[in-house]
Amino acid sequence: MRIHYNQGLFTQNRYNQTNTELNKTLNKLSSGYQINQAADDAAGLGISEKMRSQIRGLEKAEKNIQDGTSLIQVADSSLNGTHENLQRARELVIQAANDTLTPSDRQMIQKEIEQIKDGINDIANNTEFNGIHLLNVPQETIEISKTETIIIGTETITQTNPTTNKIISVKPGVEHRVTAGYIEIPDPPVPSPLEIEALFGTITGANWPDMNVKSPTGELFGYNTPIMPGSDYQENTSNTSSDKATYSGYSASNEKMTFENPISGRWYIEIRHDGGQDTSTFNLKSNYLIYDEYTTESTITTTIPKTETVTTIEKIVPKPLLLQVGPNEGHHFKVSLTDARTTALNIDQIVVDPYEKIKEALERIDEAIQKISGERGKYGTYQNALEHILNNVSNTKENLTRAESQLRDADMAKEMSKLKKDQVLLQSSQSMMAQINQMSQGILEILG
Structure with a gap:
């Protein structure tokens, strides 16, 4: 029989190893993750964190797209009111073109047209989304002179x-x-x-x-x-x-x-x-x-x-709104806003008296109706495009979440089985250590 070395040292070592594995298993079962610290899987942790940043970016992009869609809907609904006002103004111009009316009748029609123009300007100046004016954005170009030899x-x-x-x-x-x-x-x-x-x-x-x-x-x-x-x-x-x-x-x-x-x-x-x-x-x-x-x-x-x-003229259009529709830099969707005021629609000076001005007024109103129709069509295409982008972002987020889950989430059934195994091994090690301690008593009997 030996004193300085016995089987108890091996059993104690195995006990410590099993206890460490048991603690790791308990961490995974309690958190639900198989990677709780970098030591668990350094490469997997780096990949998982990059996926998480993309997933969280996609979640914010979804919210941005929904806000952008709301902005477009606000602009479109206001342009619908502008459309109705222009249609009413056109009716009045057609009415004024009838020779059964007297100049005083046309003056009464002109007063209603002026009210309609004020209404169009009110819609343009008061349509906002989060403090952003949507329908009074100047669209005229800015001219910059540049001289070169x-x-x-x-x-x-x-x-x-x-x-x-x-x-x-x-x-x-x-x-x-x-x-x-x-x-x-x-x-x-x-x-x-x-x-x-x-x-x-x-x-x-x-x-x-x-x-x-x-x-x-x-x-x-x-x-x-x-x-x-x-x-x-x-x-x-x-x-x-x-x-x-x-x-x-x-x-x-x-x-x-x-x-x-x-x-x-x-x-x-x-x-x-x-x-x-x-x-x-x-x-x-x-x-x-x-x-x-x-x-x-x-x-x-x-x-x-x-x-x-030589002097050249450089034309610059107003900067469009940029919707952040993706998780990374450059994932933008451009939205060009509209100037729906009467000056931009070229109807601020229309009159129905004298009679000779009626033709010009009708032409200008028709052009304004066509312009507003084009702008509403543009916003319609914006909304459809954002819906497609939203579907794509949602699908991408779902797939990335699944991939990140497979990489980081713990297999609960596997970890429960490992827990039972570690518990059995731990109890066995404890029992063997008790037996070895009893065997050591023989040395004392020999010495006695």
Whole structure:
């Protein structure tokens, strides 16, 4: 027989485990949920809570849809009163068109028409839902002027253009860089190629200078640059300063560069000399204006963009009501309200006297009746659409509730069976612990 270890330790461990399981089962049976804390099912808890937020959102959406339907019904019932007033006004205009009436009779009819117009305005101004006016919402557009400058073509101007530099003196064997000038390309750029040509004079026995051009982005074109003067004519289409750069004039007295669709900004022209004759001369020519403080001046013709200031009118309609008909952002249903006042219906100035005004009055009333009929038809389509949306929301809520119940609700029959099992195991563990304690008494008898 052992003292420090006996079967009672195992039995006690099983007793504690069974007691823990029994408490979990009691929690599930008392709450009706199989997930009472995150430890029960962490993933299931996250899914369930998302479903619950959707379900509660759908419940509120149902209430919103019902409120929206009530608002539409209020507007429609008020427009029904407007319809009746317009029909009565039409009857009076038809009556006034009869030549059996005298001018005084028509004046009496006009008084009733004025009362009808007041009634229509009263309906429009007093129809509200929760403080929101439904039938006196202005529908006229608001005009906002917006001015912008657009390019409508090109125009030709004459500018003073320095074309000839002074003589540049250089020392043999020493590299010199002389900035000969720069060209400003406007924004937006002129839709024409940029042409730059350097004229170095005779090449007999001379080590003449070279021309480099630097774009506004810092790209270099010319000697030992992306365009290598290894032949008399080269093209480069991989640069970012123009669609295509062309170099010509290698081993010649003149060097020329052409840039198709150049970018806007300042293009620098640089004359490079690395030795040779004591002095060299050069001239610069371009189809753009060249800026240089050393030059004599002449005039050239340049093409630049021609712009025009245009004012546009932007029309803005009143903001519609947005009904929140779903559980998430963006689940909106737009309701455009109506202006049913006499000014909006164009009947505020109708008269039946003199007789010549009766035809115009009848035409305006017919147009007003047609407009109100269209508005009531619009509200009818709104109500039908909201009924369909309500059915869909109710069905979605029912299905989500069922899914959430399957995920979170406890299986009561299963948990009751587990409860009985745990109770039996717990009682068995208690009985075994009592038996083991009695067996330990033998040790005391041996010691005695």
